[in-house]
Amino acid sequence: MTTRWKRNVVSMLRAARLARVAGVVMTFVVLSSAPTAHAERIKDLASIAGVRTNQLVGYSLxxxxxxxxxxxxxxxxxxxSLTNMLGNLGVTVPQGTNMQLKNxxxxxxxxxxxxxxxPGQQFDVTVSSLGNAKxxxxxxxxxxxxxxxxGQVYAIAQGNLIVGGAGAQAGGSSVTINHLAAGRIPAGATVERAVPMPVGDADTISYELAAADFGTAQRVVDAINRSTGPDTxxxxxxxxxxxxxPAAPNERVAFLGRVENIEVTPLMGAAKxxxxxxxxxxxxxxxVTIQECAVAHGNLSVSIDTEQQVSQPNSFSRGRTVVTESAQIDLKQGSGNLVRMRAGANLADVVKALNAVGATPLDLINILQAMKSAGALRAELEVI
Known part of the structure; x- marks a missing residue:
């Protein structure tokens, strides 16, 4: 009895140890399969108010x-424009001269x-044709x-164009690859005047989120306060x-460099x-999620074939030739079965349900609009 009792105790301990290990493995599998939150830097989520690019434009030849x-x-x-430019360079073009320019x-x-x-820095510029240049x-x-x-001049541009295309024409036929009416000049503009751009006022600066969200804004505030101190x-x-x-420029630059690299996990945006x-x-x-619904979709196509016919009068008659048109209209409607779309809690389920309808992307637009009106589409529908 004693030996058998000891064996039972050893077997129970082994089973408990295996169960404990299995429990740890199961917990690891569950945790590892759970979706991990993705952290982003503040510089990727927000920008400093007042720090912006400025658009410049010019006209030339x-x-x-x-x-x-x-x-x-x-x-x-x-x-x-060419006459004015030549006049500024000291070249006088006689009145009434018909300049046939091709270049x-x-x-x-x-x-x-x-x-x-x-001033002195160089940046790329884009050059686009204004007339009918080929x-x-x-x-x-x-x-x-x-x-x-x-109206102030902030940069001067000049240089040779790089056009990412080619074309040829002969005998009334032409071949064009890519777009030839626009090009780029790398480092073609030199800055002549700086734009004043103060970063905040004497005591504070303002960050602006790229997408407005109360939860994400609060998370950014909490992350900054944890990294730099409370009430910052x-x-x-x-x-x-x-x-x-900080008010000192050197300290402010170092402070902003530290703040913009703080990582924050933003909240999931609205379904759209x-x-x-x-x-x-x-x-x-x-x-985006969908509620359970039923969708039937069938394509409707209308084709019109017009044929012109000539009615020729008999010889020596006083009739005249008349051109008539004969039109044939063909109406076809595709069969659309009623498809049950189950509720989807994630994007993969939504895509699978929409693919079950078998509609083209253009047809899918009408289906989504109808699902939104019926309350089955749990998302904001935006048409651009």
Missing amino acids: VVGLDGTGDQTSQAPFTVQ VAAVMVTMSLPPFAQ SLRGGTLLMTPLKGVD AWALDARRIQVRA VIVNSRSGSVVMNQA
């Missing part, structure tokens, strides 16, 4: 084209001036003042966060479905 410039009869402003094109030059840009390939942009919304940050609303910062009715694309985020 591109020269040196290989016969692909503006047609002067249809783009008279090109000739006028010149009028263009608009655009540029985004980044924050804290200083191609800007191989052209050179003449000196172009780039102005801001206040506070939320003004769902988008703006006020942060107390984006529909582009022009291209037929449909995009939905992970928060």
Whole structure:
């Protein structure tokens, strides 16, 4: 009895040990299969108020084209611009001169001036044809003042264009690869004037979230206060966060560099479905869910075939030739079965349910609108 009792005790201890190990393994599997939250830096979630880019624009001429410039009869402003430019350079064009230009094109030059840009720095510019030039390939942009919304010149652009395309034509036929009416000039603009851009006032700065969310704003405030000290940050609303910062420029830069690299786990955004009715694309985020419903969809197509017929009169008659049209209309309606769409709690279920209908992306737009009206689509439907 004693030996058997000892064996039973040993077996029970082994079973308890195995159960304990199995429990640990099961807990690990459950935890590892749970979705992990993704943390992002504050610089990826928000921007400092007042730190922004400024758009610049200018008008000029591109020269040196290989016969692909503006047609002067249809783009008279090109000739006028060239005459004014030559006059400023001391060249007088006689009145009434009909300049047949083929190697010149009028263009608009655009540029985004980044924050804290200083005189002497160089940035890329985009050059776009304004007239009817066939191609800007191989052209050179003449000196172009780039102005801001206040009319002041902030940069000067000039240089050789890079056009990511090619084209050829002969005998009335032409072949074009990519777009030839626009190009880029790397480091083609030199900054001439800096834009004053103070970062906050004497005591505080303001962060603005890219997407307004009360929960995310509170998490950003908590993360900043944990990293830099209590009462350093506070939320003004769902988008703006006020942060107390040092007044000395050197200390403020170091403080902002530390704050913008703090990691925060944002809350999941609102469920949204984006529909582009022009291209037929449909995009939905992970928060979209659907309720159980039934959907029937059938395509309706109408084809009209028109044939022209000529009625010729007999010889020596006083009749005349008449052209008549004969139209044939064909109406077809595709069969659409009633499909039961089960409730989906995640994006994979939603995609599987929508694919069961078998509709094209353009048809899917109408189905989503109908599901939204019926209350089965638990998401905000936005049409762009």
